[in-house]
Amino acid sequence: MSADPIPPTIEWRDGVVRLIDQRRLPGDLVFLDCRTVDEVCDAIASLAVRGAPALGAAGAMGVALARRTGEPLEAAAARLRSTRPTAVNLAWGVDRALAADDPEAEALRIAADDVERNRRMGKHGASLLPEGVRPLTHCNAGALACVGWGTALGVVRAAHEAGLKPDVWVGETRPVLQGARLTAWELSRLGIPHRLIADGAAASLMAAGEVDCVLVGADRIAANGDVANKVGTYGLAVLARHHGVPFYVVAPRSTFDAEVPDGASIPIERRGADEVLVIGGHRVAPDRTDAENRAFDVTPAELVTAYVTEDGVERR
Ligand code: MRU
Numbered sequence: 001m002s003a004d005p006i007p008p009t010i011e012w013r014d015g016v017v018r019l020i021d022q023r024r025l026p027g028d029l030v031f032l033d034c035r036t037v038d039e040v041c042d043a044i045a046s047l048a049v050r051g052a053p054a055l056g057a058a059g060a061m062g063v064a065l066a067r068r069t070g071e072p073l074e075a076a077a078a079r080l081r082s083t084r085p086t087a088v089n090l091a092w093g094v095d096r097a098l099a100a101d102d103p104e105a106e107a108l109r110i111a112a113d114d115v116e117r118n119r120r121m122g123k124h125g126a127s128l129l130p131e132g133v134r135p136l137t138h139c140n141a142g143a144l145a146c147v148g149w150g151t152a153l154g155v156v157r158a159a160h161e162a163g164l165k166p167d168v169w170v171g172e173t174r175p176v177l178q179g180a181r182l183t184a185w186e187l188s189r190l191g192i193p194h195r196l197i198a199d200g201a202a203a204s205l206m207a208a209g210e211v212d213c214v215l216v217g218a219d220r221i222a223a224n225g226d227v228a229n230k231v232g233t234y235g236l237a238v239l240a241r242h243h244g245v246p247f248y249v250v251a252p253r254s255t256f257d258a259e260v261p262d263g264a265s266i267p268i269e270r271r272g273a274d275e276v277l278v279i280g281g282h283r284v285a286p287d288r289t290d291a292e293n294r295a296f297d298v299t300p301a302e303l304v305t306a307y308v309t310e311d312g313v314e315r316r
Pocket of ligand 1: 050051052053087138139140141142145146150151152178216217218219229230231295
């Protein structure tokens with residue numbers, strides 16, 4: 001049993017991939033056991049597991065399951081890769097397990113490495129923050145988006161442990177509310193002060209001088225430094241630049257994609273209209289209204305103050 005208030009997001013348990021079912025948070029902390037590649041694919045597509053580094057581990061464990069169950073590996077890998085297109089970590093995890101002699105051992109290595117790299121990122125990132133910092137976060141880039149600890153929220157956790165007393169603005173992050181449901185859940189469990197804001201409130205908080213920095217994760221960083229992350233990130237970056245607020249992107253090396261030259265070349269996932277039209281099981285728009293649901297946007301590199309990776313801080 002881990003003493004961590006947040007259990008591992010994803011674990012390999014002797015041929016079973018055990019996930020926290022993130023669709024059920026914050027109401028219920030329940031686990032989902034996947035025994036086949038199809039079950040892992042469904043878990044990824046339905047957001048039971050989500051967040052770039054967690055998807056890397058899920059992809060690798062999916063390949064390990066295929067080896068166990070005797071499924072053809074290449075076909076399984078292709079199905080896993082195609083579940084979500086934007087986070088490069090998914091294909092990275094799948095490909096690493098596929099190239100390994102022992103996909104299971106490789107998946108376990110990826111999972112253990114993830115937590116260790118996140119802790120390093122946390123320390124590097126915390127070194128940028130003053131005491132009493134009031135960071136604004138978007139989406140969930142915490143332990144739930146990884147195997148453990150978190151990227152952008154891992155920086156907050158490291159700052160908290162270092163006694164810097166962070167007080168976090170949590171953007172609710174429509175349409176799927178990863179900020180309200182997941183980031184707030186993590187911060188509550190960790191005992192870190194935080195306040196939830198409607199996404200549209202970020203501008204006025206910045207104008208009032210109440211946001212000291214923006215801390216976000218990333219789903220893919222192109223060769224020129226452009227950053228794909230949860231839709232709404234780009235708007236926050238523009239606001240941050242306008243108000244002179246530092247905008248930090250916290251991501252492991254596995255999120256950097258040297259094959260993609262710039263943000264325009266990053267595939268942006270389109271998800272179902274219902275995620276926008278329906279909240280908590282209730283339709284919030286008229287029956288004949290349709291919706292557009294681009295899950296991610298691209299922040300141009302010029303709006304990024306610094307990238308925080310496991311290797312340190314890279315200022316632009
Ligand atoms: O659609 P999601 O919930 O998978 O999107 C996740 C994000 O955009 C996160 O901010 C990103 O993966 C960085 S997580 C460490």
